[in-house]
Amino acid sequence: MESLCRCLLERVGVSASRRRLALVLGLAVLTVAGGCRAKAPRIDERGGHTLSGIASWYGKEFHGRPTSSGTIYDMYDMTAAHRTLPFGTMVEVRSLNNGKHIVVEVNDRGPFVKGRIIDLSFEAARQLDIVETGTAPVALRVLLWGDRAKKETKYLVQVGSFSSWTNARRLQMQLQREYPDVIIQPWVAPQGRFYRVRVGPYLTLRDAEIATGHLEDRGLTTFLVRD
Numbered sequence: 001m002e003s004l005c006r007c008l009l010e011r012v013g014v015s016a017s018r019r020r021l022a023l024v025l026g027l028a029v030l031t032v033a034g035g036c037r038a039k040a041p042r043i044d045e046r047g048g049h050t051l052s053g054i055a056s057w058y059g060k061e062f063h064g065r066p067t068s069s070g071t072i073y074d075m076y077d078m079t080a081a082h083r084t085l086p087f088g089t090m091v092e093v094r095s096l097n098n099g100k101h102i103v104v105e106v107n108d109r110g111p112f113v114k115g116r117i118i119d120l121s122f123e124a125a126r127q128l129d130i131v132e133t134g135t136a137p138v139a140l141r142v143l144l145w146g147d148r149a150k151k152e153t154k155y156l157v158q159v160g161s162f163s164s165w166t167n168a169r170r171l172q173m174q175l176q177r178e179y180p181d182v183i184i185q186p187w188v189a190p191q192g193r194f195y196r197v198r199v200g201p202y203l204t205l206r207d208a209e210i211a212t213g214h215l216e217d218r219g220l221t222t223f224l225v226r227d
Contacts, residue, residue, distance in 0.1 A: 053117035057125030088146025154201035
């Protein structure tokens with residue numbers, strides 16, 4: 001790149017001193033431009049940011065069942081599942097295919113398919129016109145935060161939920177070789193008792209997301225929870 005710039009400046013008859021100045025300035029601009037590529041915006045704890053990705057929806061098979069927040073899932077309500085946003089958060093979801101937009105309340109955790117950022121209720125998906133396609137690219141924007149995190153809030157990464165204590169303990173022992181803090185939390189659901197295996201806690205959302213990426217690289221299905 002430097003030799004090319006020098007050659008072009010010589011051909012147009014620029015003096016040696018001015019060539020050196022132009023060369024330095026030109027390379028500086030290229031270096032800054034190459035090192036300052038804009039990163040995709042993301043939703044963070046302060047809100048106001050947008051996040052683009054793939055939305056999906058869930059319906060009849062979950063209708064009438066408890067959500068992660070404890071409320072009963074109603075496929076005809078304007079609700080959604082998100083992996084990290086606090087329950088009660090109001091989110092605008094805009095389709096990048098047709099420009100339609102809706103507002104949903106986060107009351108569940110998901111989606112659990114890599115690459116997807118939100119799971120909409122049937123009614124929300126219908127209004128956004130993605131029922132037939134199943135998925136669509138969308139942009140999310142937080143309008144109102146729900147259960148705002150206190151300063152002492154911590155994050156845990158859930159990596160499994162088992163009806164068998166033995167299976168939960170086996171996964172805990174496997175992960176403890178690399179992660180010192182792996183806990184098993186019993187949970188009583190209408191279907192019976194489950195044992196949730198979680199890694200953490202982490203003091204910041206960023207640290208928890210980094211751990212999530214590493215755990216998913218191991219082939220585990222994960223989602224973040226607040227402690």
